[in-house]
Amino acid sequence: MTILDTEQLAYVAHVRELAADHLLPLVVKGVEGRVNRPLLAAMGEYGLLRDLFGGSPDAPPKAAAALQLCLLRETIAGVSAEAETALALQGLGSYPILQSGHPETVDRWIPGVVKGSAVAGFALTEPQAGSDAAGLELRADRDGEGWRLTGEKIWISNAPEADIYTVFARTTQGAGAHGVTAFAVAGASGGLSGEHLDLLSPHPIGRLVFDGVRVEAGDVLGEVDSGFRVAMRTLDLFRPSVGAFAVGMARSALDVTLDHVVSREAYGGTLADQQAVGHKLADLATQLEAARLLVYRAARAYDSGAPRSEITRTAAMAKLFATEAAQMIVDQCVQLHGARALQRGHLLEHLYRDVRAPRIYEGASEVQRSIIARELFKGRNPE
Ligand code: COS
Numbered sequence: 428m429t430i431l432d433t434e435q436l437a438y439v440a441h442v443r444e445l446a447a448d449h450l451l452p453l454v455v456k457g458v459e460g461r462v463n464r465p466l467l468a469a470m471g472e473y474g475l476l477r478d479l480f481g482g483s484p485d486a487p488p489k490a491a492a493a494l495q496l497c498l499l500r501e502t503i504a505g506v507s508a509e510a511e512t513a514l515a516l517q518g519l520g521s522y523p524i525l526q527s528g529h530p531e532t533v534d535r536w537i538p539g540v541v542k543g544s545a546v547a548g549f550a551l552t553e554p555q556a557g558s559d560a561a562g563l564e565l566r567a568d569r570d571g572e573g574w575r576l577t578g579e580k581i582w583i584s585n586a587p588e589a590d591i592y593t594v595f596a597r598t599t600q601g602a603g604a605h606g607v608t609a610f611a612v613a614g615a616s617g618g619l620s621g622e623h624l625d626l627l628s629p630h631p632i633g634r635l636v637f638d639g640v641r642v643e644a645g646d647v648l649g650e651v652d653s654g655f656r657v658a659m660r661t662l663d664l665f666r667p668s669v670g671a672f673a674v675g676m677a678r679s680a681l682d683v684t685l686d687h688v689v690s691r692e693a694y695g696g697t698l699a700d701q702q703a704v705g706h707k708l709a710d711l712a713t714q715l716e717a718a719r720l721l722v723y724r725a726a727r728a729y730d731s732g733a734p735r736s737e738i739t740r741t742a743a744m745a746k747l748f749a750t751e752a753a754q755m756i757v758d759q760c761v762q763l764h765g766a767r768a769l770q771r772g773h774l775l776e777h778l779y780r781d782v783r784a785p786r787i788y789e790g791a792s793e794v795q796r797s798i799i800a801r802e803l804f805k806g807r808n809p810e
Contacts, residue, residue: 471543511530587621
């Protein structure tokens with residue numbers, strides 16, 4: 428039994444070919460740490476951004492298909508982590524608009540996102556509110572029919588270059604998770620500024636400063652004071668796909684290492700002749716397969732409309748296991764290569780830097796463990 432059906436396998440082969448032929452050359456031409464607009468336009472042209480949202484290619488996008496998102500991310504990650512990140516950031520930033528925006532807001536932004544001409548960002552984290560997302564403080568003060576946003580966001584996707592941000596702001600003081608509202612905020616809004624941040628892996632991430640940025644009533648995503656749910660529902664969809672990104676990177680690390688050990692000569696044979704090497708690779712391949720299965724399992728729970736607790740738990744398990752396993756796999760692949768993997772420009776040197784962040788963003792491993800533990804204890808009463 429294969430894990431994927433024939434149609435899915437054909438889709439994966441198609442995406443891999445598109446990524447290698449059309450995306451990789453544009454990644455090479457891009458500037459590290461900056462939004463690569465030609466790359467996004469190509470993803471739009473080849474329908475990959477459209478695929479982020481599932482459904483049929485001819486219908487307007489309306490819902491996400493988690494498994495398709497995972498297959499996209501895993502496959503593109505196997506070709507280029509930068510291209511994968513560009514695709515994922517676009518999806519994360521725009522999904523709350525698609526999911527919870529007014530029809531006019533959806534019409535205004537989603538066609539451009541799907542074309543790759545409108546760049547999206549997801550703005551939840553603040554300098555004083557990371558894992559404890561409900562502690563966010565960016566203020567939304569009433570201003571007539573609308574609001575004015577004042578405060579700061581940090582580690583924001585595609586900032587400060589995005590055309591549209593999903594911004595989570597505090598509309599009710601002292602209400603924790605129940606006083607947060609999500610807004611669609613145009614990147615060109617007056618009073619919005621920001622800067623790029625230089626990270627270990629070269630992705631477009633930045634800081635945003637809101638100085639009385641005006642938003643209208645129609646820019647609210649979902650209900651006022653219910654924005655925390657909008658954030659969490661988005662993360663339920665994207666967390667398994669972060670696991671898929673990690674699986675894609677780990678798979679490329681393992682592939683290049685298998686090629687290496689069967690050809691590298693040492694002690695009168697190849698590295699593959701060493702039992703310690705074979706056993707190590709057997710363990711890595713098993714971890715990788717387990718990670719893939721958990722990712723697909725979580726995505727299928729989402730797509731089949733499983734109960735929310737199951738979606739949340741399996742998403743957390745998939746992200747936790749896959750990102751931790753991928754880090755370990757890439758690290759061990761570096762070890763099996765020796766010093767050549769440390770040289771700048773080696774695929775493993777690149778993956779070693781890229782694989783680190785997914786254990787932190789979209790909920791650190793510790794957050795995922797807390798979510799899983801909470802689900803385990805739910806409904807159990809003291810004896
Ligand atoms: N789907 C829908 N609603 C959800 C939800 C989900 N997955 N998770 C929580 N909610 C709702 C809850 O139901 C609750 O509302 P009710 O009290 O009306 O039921 C509300 O949101 C608050 O939820 P909760 O009590 O779980 O809030 P916490 O402050 O305890 O949240 C975690 C804790 C750790 C889950 C949350 O802060 C989190 O995910 N942190 C990580 C943030 C993150 O991923 N940041 C990275 C951003 S992207 S780079």
